Amino acid sequence: MSHTDVERPESGHGSDHETSAGEALLVGPSQLSPTRRALTTVLRSRELSIFLVLVAVVVLATTKNNGFLFSDDGWRNFLLNPSILLLLAVGQAVVIITRNVDLSVGSVMALTAYLAGRLFIEQPNIPIVAVLVACLLLGAVLGLVNGVLVAYGGVPALVITLGTLYIYRGIMLTWAGSDRINAGDLPREFLQLGTRSVLGVPLLTILALVVLAIVGYYLHTARGGRELYAIGSDPDAAVLYGLPVRRRLLAAFVLSGALAGLAGALYTARYGTVSSSVGLGIELQAVAAAVIGGVAIFGGSGTVWGAAIGAFLLVTINRALPSLGIEDFWQRAVVGALILGAIVLDRVLAVRQARKLAESRDHS
């Protein structure tokens, strides 16, 4: 829970008794040298443990089958497959950090995936960038609807976005009817966008990582980003403190919607087929990725880096388990176990941290 505090505590310089590195990080980070502080933060982070699980899964699958990572397709798929979920997980993490949730992302993705296909059918010569921007904008508008309802309606986001999940899906079904977008309807260059690589890294992955880096940097350093954590830690206190809670919530939902919109366009590029079932249930995968990556479901803590690793882990596990010869049912059970494990770990860490904080308060 090292990110709970908006202002880092400045005290601790004068304390004369020896504290452990972990404790120092909690109560007086500036006691430690910057390198030591960074090292301890990384070593003690939730992200690292998830990352190690990811490495273990990859190593296991690769020993079983070399091609899992080292064939051309294997390497590409390892990077490419998680990129769409990664975008959704980043958006979801930002929303969850504010103690909300956005369940409508799957439906938003379906709408924009269909929009992308439709645009290419109606206007065969439309530039690809224009389609991406259109999808991003539609996603942002749909996210804005969520945001307005949550920020001004005072209704829990769970209920609002559950409602818009069905509404958006309904709009998509009405719009698309029994029609589906086939690969033949889409321009070749757009389909290639889904698979092209630059220096061995797929374009889609680069795009997702750039988004991740921007959002991650903003959350970590910018005032607006830190305020999101403050809002999630204690919404009432955030209002009393005078933080622009509504504006921040709107921004979080717009971001989540826009990223889902972009993900929809990329889905069309990657899979080449859009049917009415696009993105069905992917909102739960996005929530799972964020939770597994250490974003607390009650807000106020976690990072988008964690959510991104969570997304990688989820997708990679789904890829690896068939290779390891594990049956379908167990694949889902493993994902379930991971989520439960992440939440239990979360709880254990929170309790331990609370105890440590209490102890170090007693010391000083």
Place this chain on the structure above:
Amino acid sequence: MKFHTRRPIALAAIILTASAALTACGSDDDGGDSGSSGGDGGSLSMTMLPKNLGNPYFDTSTAGAEAAAEELGAEIEEVGPETASPDAQVSYINTVAQQGKDALILSANDPEALCDAIEEARSADVKVITFDADTNPECRDLFINQATAEGIAAKQLELISEQIGGEGEIAILSAAANATNQNAWIDMMETELADNPDYANIELVDTVYGDDDDQKSFDQTEALLQNHPDLKGIISPTTVGIAAAARYLSDSSSKGKVALTGLGTPNQMREYVENGTVESFALWNPGDLGALAAYAAAALANGDISGEEGDSFEAGDLGEFEVGADGVVLLGEPFTFDADNIGDFDF
């Protein structure tokens, strides 16, 4: 107060019901008349009722039926609901009964739910022919079956064997693990692989399930290729599966090395046939299916056949067909789509 307001409504309801019943009776009589006059050599009138409108598959079957009707000098009209929900077709069936058409050709959204309405239509002397999706056999006069399970299984093995040169490892990418149709076909393919000496060198190494979900089928294709480096071919007996597998293959290093066939629709597969990922795949021709249904409907309405087992009738270019057990007419072997003919189809 309430009683006062209610009474006129109830009265109006009674009048409306009565008038509706009367008009229904009236048109029933008309229907009987025109039906018999149709049988005497006047123009036949048929109604085509697909599962839903705006579906390219059914647009093709209706076009086939229209062409056949034109040849027969019959009138044909297409009606249908927007969505393929079970009860949506009932009102259209009732209308057909009231209009007193000679025949109704429908693809049933539900085997049970439509039976009452169909029964009413048949009692008004409308011949009812199902195609593509059947109702319970006792509800309708004839069912035009697009293909038998044996035919579908045999065709797919034939195609894959041809494409991999008769030997090597193959795998199946199916729909859901409990999908009835696909499981029946897979069973038959397994038996055929074991028994038919032509396929002695072909080994089925894996069957995976994509749940008729694009993304899952896509991922399963990847897993298949990864787990079986020597895989020579994939059969996907589901339209969603084959399109997803083709999409994966089309930009993987296995393109051209691993053959893919199965059941698909031309619109979904066009891209992959044109870029060489897929050589050929099978499905019935919905145009022929609609045409055969129209010929069968005309033969029934004209009294040429009664729908008994063993009856036979002419169906224009398609040739002569015989009614099988349970009033089923079989269109024939599945149709093979390849680079040469895929341009002729749009569904």
